[in-house]
Amino acid sequence: MSSDNSVFLLLGPEEGEKEKFIKNLIDKLSGKGNEIVEVHRFYGFDAVIADIISILQNETLFSKKRLVILNNMDLITRKEDISLITEYCSNPASKACFLLLSETIKGVNSRIEKVVPKDNRKIFWELFENQKRGWIVNFFRRKDMTISPSACNDLLEIVENNTKQLRLECERLVLFFGKGAKIGSEAIEKYIYHSKEENVFTLFDKVAQRKLDIALEVLHNLLLSREREALQILNGLLSQFRKLAALKGLIAGNYTLSEAFSRLRIKSKRVQKIYLESDKNYKAAEIKGIIMLIAEFEVRLRSVKSNLQAFLLNLFLYYVIVRGGKGAWRGGPG
CATH class of the missing domain: 3.40.50.300 (P-loop containing nucleotide triphosphate hydrolases)
Incomplete structure (x- = not known):
């Protein structure tokens, strides 16, 4: 060599x-x-x-x-x-x-x-939004399937920002709907909420409701699948909470809900409902604290062996849902 x-x-x-x-x-x-x-x-x-x-x-x-x-x-x-x-x-x-x-x-x-x-x-840079859409369209074309532009947007709302996770979700969609299918927004919603597979967005749904017991169950299933590593789950939640912080900021800036969702490209009615639920259940100071908490837990996840990461994620969900971002290493929001 x-x-x-x-x-x-x-x-x-x-x-x-x-x-x-x-x-x-x-x-x-x-x-x-x-x-x-x-x-x-x-x-x-x-x-x-x-x-x-x-x-x-x-x-x-x-x-x-x-x-x-x-x-x-x-x-x-x-x-x-x-x-x-x-x-x-x-x-x-x-x-x-x-x-x-x-x-x-x-x-x-x-x-x-x-x-x-x-x-x-x-x-290896993260793909731009238009590149991700092109990647998704080409993936399904190779499987003799089609996906609408709105369905592409809905899929990108729930998938972490790399093609490894995109491929995983797209392959699941192929198994869920079968070759030759035409996938629209309703189909994506059906897949997210009615398939037996858990994903980071179904976890965020439970976190948004502040239901610790159900959120821990979803987390357990995600980790059991071994297709989601602890850091990927944490980064997926970070993406959702950043979007929630942006939504709260737009609403505070007197944007209408329609304008705010349009700016954030949140088009699915079901997804909008989840963000509205989380907006109601978390104060702005709590969201800021949670984003800071994610950064702290990321450092800790990287510093421990894999057999301890599940425990840390359980602890993280407790600090998010029950304590609103007040972690063991910081005071959090008042």
């Missing part, structure tokens, strides 16, 4: 395109399936960098080629760990590929950025 293809730095929030890049790289390393590539995944909050470097440098009996993925590079801050990584990247193993990943753009230590070849530093 060329040393130019031994280390990559993959930044940005667009998880779907990032995963496609990794898949293509694995296919290339394996010679399109002719060789076995040993893949290892690690996360910055609990990674032992010395062990990772050892895996990269030493061949195994089962495979000569290794691909090591280190997520959450923005959490790697210890000088010793940074030195180990930069030393390895300066002289990488010939039969190993090291992928350094972060959802952030600027959070990775500059020493690590500099040691990765310029052509191997890639940023």
Whole structure:
């Protein structure tokens, strides 16, 4: 393997395109399936960098080629760990590929950025709204299905901002309606509220009602599906609360409900009803506190092992629904 293809730095929030890049790289390393590539995944909050470097440098009996993925590079801050990584990247193993990943753009230590070849530093930006709509239309066209512009908007209201989650929801829609279907706004609403699948928006629905027991049940189902990671759930709720804060601000600025919903592109009557319910149940100061609380819990989720993340999310919902943003680490709104 060329040393130019031994280390990559993959930044940005667009998880779907990032995963496609990794898949293509694995296919290339394996010679399109002719060789076995040993893949290892690690996360910055609990990674032992010395062990990772050892895996990269030493061949195994089962495979000569290794691909090591280190997520959450923005959490790697210890000088010793940074030195180990930069030393390895300066002289990488010939039969190993090291992928350094972060959802952030600027959070990775500059020493690590500099040691990765310029052509191997890639940023995966979030798609623009029109690009997301085009992605959805093309996805269903390939399945011999159609989706209306309004249904596209409704789908984008409930899906986190990356093509990985878009693909997941679109594949569920294919299974729900079947090939050849024509999907409109009513169909999206039927899927969201009448299918047995939970999503971040059905969780927000219960949070909006301030029903802790039901919200915890929805959260439990989301985590059991293993298709939603804790950070993705938290980011999905952040998106909804930011939109709620914007709605409250527009209403306070004497915009009519129709004008406010139009500005925020909230067109579904069912979704409008949920936002009105949350507007009634949460004060502006509470929403501000909740958004700050999400930032605090994001840091804590990144710093603990995965088996503790469910507990933290349960605690987070308690502080949101019962205490209105007053967390364990801050006073919250008065």
